[in-house]
Amino acid sequence: MTKTLMTDKRWAAKYPWLGTGPVATESCISPDYFERERTLIFRRSWLNVGRVDEIPERGQYFVRELAVCHTSILIMRGKDGKIRGFHNVCAHRGNRLVPHERGQCPGKLMCNFHFWTFDTEGKLSWVPDEENFHGLDKSKLGLTPVRTDIWEGFIFVNLDDAGTESLEDYLDGVGKQLNGAPFGKLSRLRTFKVDERANWKVAIDAQNEIYHLPFQHRFTFPDAFVLKDNRYTRLFDVNLYKRHSVWSCEYNPDYKVSPLGALLGRLDRLKDPPRFTQMIGDFDFFLVFPNMVILLFKGAAWDFVVTYNFWPLAVDHTIWEIRYYYPPADNAGTRLNQEYGLCRLRDTLQEDAKAHEAIHAGLRSRAKRELQLQDDEICIRYFHKVVDDHAGLLEAAE
């Protein structure tokens, strides 16, 4: 038996202040609104740019192109072991300091324009022909730091130098719910990067509910989660935080996995996997405002995590990054079972991605100017409210 209540319209009853009316879509297609999101959301929020396990060794670094913030960020583990973030910009004449995606710094980073050289803590350590400059003060010409902090191994940056909200305060209920979760015991098996012609909110919205599963994903996941009258999905729980949200569901006890999935499940012999006891349901969808999603899946043999990061390039152009984290496989059955789950979800997400572009094109036509949302789509409603709270309501265009 499941614990999910099949009651209709219970989330509007839990969060009556959110309202139940349609949600305007102009904010998904307006270039002006996108500029406001750039300034008022992306340049002022804590943004997840990676994980500590990408740079385990001192001197290792990676670069993140944050086009939405008009900058490139360098994240580096210093000789002292501390992880710092900088604008990836040379102090001499503004050249991009590190031109590649990642690397191991031998002790210093050198700009390839005039070989100005910085140490692993961002200090300017050497300037060729320094004597020929007019009173250069190297101590004031280090790399420009970016506020950087770490939560459970996830590295976040905040480009608002005047901001005072800590990452812990920013993460609010998400942090409280997932503090201590064993993310660090999983390893990344695969990353996907998808270049989409869709607004970043359109892409997030399409993922931010399970109503569509029995329909759009009728071949891959028609009945994985608890169904009302065996037809429609129902959420187990919804929690709205200051900016973020989580919805949770329970697995359908009558769900039948495919023949290969059943076989690999039997052959999966992972010993003592880490368990995510912090989970709310069997599948939790945490939206960390503005553009990160943490998916937690309870498994028969082991729990696993998928993260999404949606990076806007323009009002109608987004990079969707998908990362799969599993407990390290110590036997072949586990390795193949993990690949099985990965491929099944991947094919499902490809169906979603096609829809992102189709939906964006539909909204762009302005044939319809509102979203009609049912009760289980409440987190979409809340997300748009939080976006509007930050960027301001848009006057009706045209």
Add this chain to the structure above:
Amino acid sequence: MSANALPAEFQLLTPYLAWALPTERERTHRRLNASMEEMKAFYEAAMPQVEAIVDYLDKGGVQPVPESNRPLMNLALALVEISNIVELYKRADRFDGMHPSRFVSYE
């Protein structure tokens, strides 16, 4: 046994050795260029062998998979790669998603 061969126990699967590709990108590419008949034949030949394949691979360990076992592991991963089409969609033309080449994968 050459680097690209399957162990003697799995000679029945030798006709499908071209599926034993080391990355998801390559396996997906091959799937997209394969006929349903070819995928079904591979699936039907490989499914009865899965338990024996897992037992064999476990003897050599998987952290990492030794060089000599990689073709067999890659073949098993390719079976996983095609399984959604064979078991769930049942027809290649039922998949209605973004072209998989736009899901750029990094191992």
